[in-house]
Amino acid sequence: MRNNDPISEKARAVQWRMSNEKVRLSEEFRVIPGWAYVLSIVAVVAMEIFLPIARKHDAHPMPLPVLVLLMVFAGFVVAAVPLLIGYVNCDAKRRGMNRTLWTILVILIPNAIGYIIYFLVREPLVFVCPQCGNSVSARFNFCPKCKHNLRPACPECKHETSPTDRFCPYCAHDLAADRPAGGTPITPASPAPAS
Ligand SMILES: [Zn+2]
Ligand SMILES: [Zn+2]
Numbered sequence: 098m099r100n101n102d103p104i105s106e107k108a109r110a111v112q113w114r115m116s117n118e119k120v121r122l123s124e125e126f127r128v129i130p131g132w133a134y135v136l137s138i139v140a141v142v143a144m145e146i147f148l149p150i151a152r153k154h155d156a157h158p159m160p161l162p163v164l165v166l167l168m169v170f171a172g173f174v175v176a177a178v179p180l181l182i183g184y185v186n187c188d189a190k191r192r193g194m195n196r197t198l199w200t201i202l203v204i205l206i207p208n209a210i211g212y213i214i215y216f217l218v219r220e221p222l223v224f225v226c227p228q229c230g231n232s233v234s235a236r237f238n239f240c241p242k243c244k245h246n247l248r249p250a251c252p253e254c255k256h257e258t259s260p261t262d263r264f265c266p267y268c269a270h271d272l273a274a275d276r277p278a279g280g281t282p283i284t285p286a287s288p289a290p291a292s
Contacts, residue, residue, distance in 0.1 A: 110235070110238070111220075111221055114222075114235035115235070129184045130187055133182065134179075141172050141175050141176045145172060182204060185199055185200055185203050186199075186200045188219070192219055192221070193220060193223065193234065226245050228243050229245065231243065253268050256268070
């Protein structure tokens with residue numbers, strides 16, 4: 098049976114929005130702020146200078162191939178950490194989350210567990226209302242500016258449907274016939290055409 102309590106309905110709406118987010122890696126890199134790139138480069142350079150010096154002063158220096166491998170792998174890790182912190186800092190902001198709190202959490206929680214939690218619980222991106230262009234939260238059912246229905250539903254049985262559904266998956270109502278030529282989602286309130 099379908100659970101209709103408001104909280105699970107809301108969770109389903111948010112999940113639907115998240116699954117419809119088209120995340121492109123190249124665009125995600127643009128989220129990372131400039132200071133994170135600078136910090137990343139500085140950290141790598143400092144580490145690559147420090148490692149050979151530390152080896153020289155070591156009583157039992159590691160073999161050269163081991164040093165080279167260490168420099169390469171540690172370089173990747175040292176480069177990634179500031180970039181990840183910068184990403185979380187700006188990604189949290191564009192998702193309307195507390196950026197300071199999340200930045201501190203990912204830094205303080207060890208073994209990258211902070212990042213895992215962040216990527217699991219982060220809010221969906223705000224998106225643009227298809228009717229008026231206002232940016233709306235994924236938690237909204239209707240656009241607060243133009244009242245556009247942001248969660249298409251079957252006019253027959255009122256169950257939530259996907260904009261790509263040809264027929265209602267719950268009652269087989271012909272959704273495509275109700276849809277205007279533009280393909281915009283139908284509204285539950287739309288009156289049946291007079292026959
Ligand atoms: Zn709107
Ligand atoms: Zn239906």
